[in-house]
Structure formats: structure tokens, C-alpha cells
Amino acid sequence: MSQTTASSPAPSADPTLVARLRADLEVSGYTVEGVESALGPVAASALHREQALPALRASAPGPTDDAAQPAVLTLTRLFVLGQAVPAVALDAALPSLTAAGAAELGLVALSGEAPQGSQDAEPTARPLVDLRPYAAHDARGPVDWWLASDLGELATGGRLAGDHVLGAGGASITLAQVTVRSPRTRVLDLGTGCGIQALHASRHAQTVVATDISERALRFAAFNAALDGVRLDLRLGSMLEPVAGEEFDLVVSNPPFVITPRRAATDGAGGAEVPSGDDSLPGEIPTYEYRDGGRSGDDLVRDLVTGVGAVLAPGGVAQMLGNWEHRAGEPWTERVGRWLDESGLDGWVIQREVLDPAEYAETWIRDGGTTPEREPEAWAAAYGAWLDDFASRDVEAIGFGILLLRRPLPGEQVTLRRLEEHTGSVRQPLGAHLETSLAAHLWLETLDDAALGAQRLVAAADVTEERFYTPGAADPNIVILRQGDGLGRGVHASTSLSALVGACDGELSVAQIVTAIASIFEVSADDLSAELLPAVRGLVRDGFLAEQG
Structure with a gap:
């Protein structure tokens, strides 16, 4: 099973060109509502189900004038659906930036810059990134931005690259909605990716520090911050290393929590650990920087829970998403409860979903772009490796949920130990409710x-x-x-x-x-x-x- 690599650099954050892009996008109708209206309800609904054909048909240019195509359809076809468009159509959609400016930013490759052997009949623009409108509603209110990330499987039709930078996925949106949004002095977004959590935090924080182990991800975050008019302090490094010795009022993290099978050596006590410096995987299962933390089992989430208190200011809150293993003979509440005890923090954990090992394997193998229809042998090898890995630790199920941690004020004792399961629907955004509930606990x-x-x-x-x-x-x-x-x-x-x-x-x-x-x-x-x-x-x-x- 081969591992692909990124085929294009992250976009530039050149301030002059980004300002021109922003000005063009503001008048283009390229918003979430604008895209859905232009595509129509059938195509828009299909696109939400990861089915591109109706949207491809709805966005197809007419037979005559390429420049007459509505800007919103040109941009959707190019940056969401991953299709090349005539350069004149992109000039019309982005009149201030132009196709040449988009190429200079690294958003597209023009036909003259396409791979050797291209037989384009007329100048075209080929997308290098996914650039789409983003609309959400967090506890601070509604937001409307544009976000750049790597082109996904829907656009490329292939497996994701190992250094793929993810856009605003379901987990990212969930974290943004459950995060508390009262005013903060300093916020840390740990594992920022394309910068979505940092953008949300910028609306209620004086300073936002965003870290990631991927330099490429930080470049996407820098571009998105520039495009959306936000100032971020971006730092390269793993886990809490880039902010050691500092304190924050709020830490948010959508960490690389996916439990990926690893070639492990028995530690002599019945457990298994990845040998130092060895991140190889059985059967060459591909790893992805945005989701795989390089640790065995749920160790990364445990380490983050037990270590994040070192950078929390007194009274500060950390909120993160995570997976944890349900092991035979051990309730998940006891396992995660020990992490909370070791952390020395107030802790509230809400388990939102539980998958069995087979369901979990299927979810994340597909997430990387491998399917049984397209790559049956690779699928079978990865599937078996996941099942074997879980079996080696007697894992019966895997939980996913929300963790809220708080560092007590001086003189306070740890009083909050709440681990519960809530798999039903909730009223989003949940951040205000969680903050109110935490305050009520402290008052009581x-x-x-x-x-x-x-x-x-x-x-x-x-x-x-x-x-x-x-x-x-x-x-x-x-x-x-x-x-x-x-x-x-x-x-x-x-x-x-x-x-x-x-x-x-x-x-x-x-x-x-x-x-x-x-x-x-x-x-x-x-x-x-x-x-x-x-x-x-x-x-x-x-x-x-x-x-x-």
C-alpha cells in the first residue's frame, strides 16, 4: 500500500494579493447560501452527501461565452469540485485578483504551468487547493468566512496525501460549537490545522496562539487568517512544546486522536508501546498528520488530558475532542476517570458516540480515501491490521466525545468529576450551556x-x-x-x-x-x-x- 505525498505547496499569504482576493469574494456571491442557491436544492443536497455529479452538471459552463458564467458557479466548480475552468472565466470571477494573481498565490496552476505533456486547447486554471465559504454559529453568534485547505477525495478521486491539511470537517465544527466563548485574554489552539478553531477564538480573545506539528498546515492557517482579517501567533511544534512555560485562559484542541494500528513491541508487562523513533505501521498503512498522533492506542489523548494543566492559568479551561478505548472488564468511565485524577483538574467528559472495532476501522480507512471497491487488497490489509491492533489490547469498543477541563483557582479543591454518555441530539451551539453549567457547579x-x-x-x-x-x-x-x-x-x-x-x-x-x-x-x-x-x-x-x- 503506497503512501502519497502532497503535490503542491500551501498558498501564499501575500497581503496585497490576499486583499484583492477578499475584495473579489465579497462581491462574488460565493457564500454558503450563494453556492446552494446557484446549484439548486437537488445538487446542493447531493454535494452534502459527497455526491458530485449533480453539482458538476449544475455548474457546467454554457456553450458560448466562458466569461459569462456566474462567478459563484465558476468558483464552486474550481475550488469545491476540483475541476479546471477557463482562465477567462476565473478572470471574470476574480476581476481584481485575476487568474494570474490566483496562480501567484498558489491557488491554481495555469495551463502554461501544468505538468509537462498537458494538451490544453485553451488557457485553463487548475485548482491546487480547496477554497470554499464557511458559515457557522458558535456561542458568540454567527460567522461567515472563507477557508482554504487541501483538495479532498471528492475533487481528486484518490487517496489523501500524508500531509493533507483538512478543512472544516464535522469534528472541527463540533468543537467550535461546544467551546465556551466568554472573553479571554490568551487562547491556545493546539493542533490548529487550517486554523478554524483559532479563527473562532479570535472573536473573543485578545491573543490567539495556534500551534501545529505541520509547517504546511501553519501556512494554510496563515493564509486563512490573512483572508479573513485575523491576527494569529502561529508556532511550529509538537503538543505543548511550543508554549512550554506559558499560561492560557482557554485551550482548545481537535488533536490527532485517531487510534491507528502500529507495529509495537511488548513492554514485558502485557502492554504494548511503539519503540522510540519507530512510527512504522503494519502493512504500510498510510498515516495522516491531521489525524494520526504517532502513539499507540489512545495514549495521545491521555497525555494531553494529563499534561494540559501545565499551560492553563488558574481558572482556565481546556476543551478538546478525543477517542478512548473501551477495554474488556474495564468501564470507560474508570479508564478516562484515571486520566482526570492524574491531571489534577476539574473534569467533565461527555461520550457522544461509540463504535465497535470493525465500524471504527471502516470509518477511518474510508476517511483516508481507501475503499474496498477501488483498492480491495489495500482495504483488506488495513482492515485486518486495525482489528488485530484492537484485539491485542482487548478493545471492545471505541468512544468519541468532548472533554472539558478546568484548573482550580489557588485554594480551591478539585470538585468536578463528571463522566457521562449522551448520544442523543443536542441543541448547538452548546458552548454557552456548558459554560453556564460549569459556573453553576462552582457556585453550588x-x-x-x-x-x-x-x-x-x-x-x-x-x-x-x-x-x-x-x-x-x-x-x-x-x-x-x-x-x-x-x-x-x-x-x-x-x-x-x-x-x-x-x-x-x-x-x-x-x-x-x-x-x-x-x-x-x-x-x-x-x-x-x-x-x-x-x-x-x-x-x-x-x-x-x-x-x-
Whole structure:
């Protein structure tokens, strides 16, 4: 199985040319909405499913004047679909930059610069990068940018290069949506790739440092920052090495967490480690800088969790995505929980997805561009290597999720240890909800039961109640408090707890409400308080109830 290499350098961030490009893009209609409108609903939907043919047809130029093609279709055909376009059409789409300027930036190769032997009948522009509009909504609000990355499998029709720089994929978008967005002084984007997390962070941070082990990725990040008018401090290096000795209020990371099979030597204690300096893989399985961290199993994520506290300022937060192994006889919560214990940080882990070893292997072999239809032998070799690797560590499943870590302030103790599974739908962006929940936890830690009872709480506007009755029964046998925002939690509630939540409008304290309910139900107020206050703490922590503003 051969490993390909990048065929073109990263684009230039020449300020004059980038400014011309930005000016052209701003008037071209080349936005997410503009592309979908120009392609039409059928082609746009197919493109979201990684099917290019309808979009190729919808963006095909007319039979006469190449320069008359709408700019948005020319740019979509070139930079999203990976098709060569007439140079005159690109001149028309980017009138300030022109095709020659795009070539100077490294975005395209003109027909005269094409590989030897090209028989182009007329001057054409061939794409060297993927440059597309990006629209998202994080906890700070909506954003609209353009992002450059390497051309993907949809455009090239082949396997990805080892130094492939990924654009805004599903994991990147997820991390951007779950990240807290309150104002920060210094933010670190560890493993920045094309720079997407750093761009998001620039909207609420005074300084953003972005690191990557790939110099090529940093060049893409520099281009994207210039194109979108953002200042970044870009540094080359592995993991936390480029920022050793520094502190940050927020660390975000979509690290190379994919668990890739490696040729390993037994360490004598039943475990396996990759020998120092040996990153070879069984069957020459290709590695990709954007996803493969060069470590055995989930060691990279573990090392990041246990080490990130060294660069967190007191009260600072780290948020990252990761994979972890579910090993036979060991609940994942115990495994990841040990990482949290070793970190010395407050920790909250939400497992969002679980794949069995076969599903995991299929996902990531396809992600690199290898398919059983196109390369059956390579597919089988990689598939077998993945299954063997997982079997060597008794891995039964692989979890994917979100990790939120916080360094306690001086004098504080670690109080947050929360590991949960939530595979259902959530209301994105989730960052504001997570930040509110973390703040609620810290607030609750300052309150004993008497102090909590003195609080005047209010029920969140998104909370609803569901009641289930046995036919003919006067009282419900199940009451569920349902959250419409955030994680969309459902909490089984007693009738008295439901009554308490319903009465939380900020007028009465929790203790007053409990006393009133106890009187109605003719029970001891002390006993009812002992029953309800732990539940109230959970509801405050999860956003059902809040401190009166």
C-alpha cells in the first residue's frame, strides 16, 4: 500500500494579493447560501452527501461565452469540485485578483504551468487547493468566512496525501460549537490545522496562539487568517512544546486522536508501546498528520488530558475532542476517570458516540480515501491490521466525545468529576450551556443546604413537563422534566419535585416552597427538604433552574 505525498505547496499569504482576493469574494456571491442557491436544492443536497455529479452538471459552463458564467458557479466548480475552468472565466470571477494573481498565490496552476505533456486547447486554471465559504454559529453568534485547505477525495478521486491539511470537517465544527466563548485574554489552539478553531477564538480573545506539528498546515492557517482579517501567533511544534512555560485562559484542541494500528513491541508487562523513533505501521498503512498522533492506542489523548494543566492559568479551561478505548472488564468511565485524577483538574467528559472495532476501522480507512471497491487488497490489509491492533489490547469498543477541563483557582479543591454518555441530539451551539453549567457547579460548591434553601431560583424558559398516566388513573405514574436547550436532558421527577420547579419564579425561596409543598402533602418539611435539595442541586447544575438574575 503506497503512501502519497502532497503535490503542491500551501498558498501564499501575500497581503496585497490576499486583499484583492477578499475584495473579489465579497462581491462574488460565493457564500454558503450563494453556492446552494446557484446549484439548486437537488445538487446542493447531493454535494452534502459527497455526491458530485449533480453539482458538476449544475455548474457546467454554457456553450458560448466562458466569461459569462456566474462567478459563484465558476468558483464552486474550481475550488469545491476540483475541476479546471477557463482562465477567462476565473478572470471574470476574480476581476481584481485575476487568474494570474490566483496562480501567484498558489491557488491554481495555469495551463502554461501544468505538468509537462498537458494538451490544453485553451488557457485553463487548475485548482491546487480547496477554497470554499464557511458559515457557522458558535456561542458568540454567527460567522461567515472563507477557508482554504487541501483538495479532498471528492475533487481528486484518490487517496489523501500524508500531509493533507483538512478543512472544516464535522469534528472541527463540533468543537467550535461546544467551546465556551466568554472573553479571554490568551487562547491556545493546539493542533490548529487550517486554523478554524483559532479563527473562532479570535472573536473573543485578545491573543490567539495556534500551534501545529505541520509547517504546511501553519501556512494554510496563515493564509486563512490573512483572508479573513485575523491576527494569529502561529508556532511550529509538537503538543505543548511550543508554549512550554506559558499560561492560557482557554485551550482548545481537535488533536490527532485517531487510534491507528502500529507495529509495537511488548513492554514485558502485557502492554504494548511503539519503540522510540519507530512510527512504522503494519502493512504500510498510510498515516495522516491531521489525524494520526504517532502513539499507540489512545495514549495521545491521555497525555494531553494529563499534561494540559501545565499551560492553563488558574481558572482556565481546556476543551478538546478525543477517542478512548473501551477495554474488556474495564468501564470507560474508570479508564478516562484515571486520566482526570492524574491531571489534577476539574473534569467533565461527555461520550457522544461509540463504535465497535470493525465500524471504527471502516470509518477511518474510508476517511483516508481507501475503499474496498477501488483498492480491495489495500482495504483488506488495513482492515485486518486495525482489528488485530484492537484485539491485542482487548478493545471492545471505541468512544468519541468532548472533554472539558478546568484548573482550580489557588485554594480551591478539585470538585468536578463528571463522566457521562449522551448520544442523543443536542441543541448547538452548546458552548454557552456548558459554560453556564460549569459556573453553576462552582457556585453550588459554595452553598451548604441552608444557603441553597435561602436562594430564590427561577425555572429556565426551555423546561417543559411530560406526564404519563395509566388509563383511568387520577395521578401520573411518571413525570419527566424535559430540557429543550443544551443537552436536552430528561429528568424523572417526583410530584413534589415537579411542584417545586413549577413554583420557582423568583418570588419565594427554595425553603419557603418546600415548606408549602410539605404542608399540602402533609409530610415533614425537614424530610421533604432532605429529599428535594439534592435534586435541586442537580437541576441547577444542568440548567433547569437558575439563580435569580
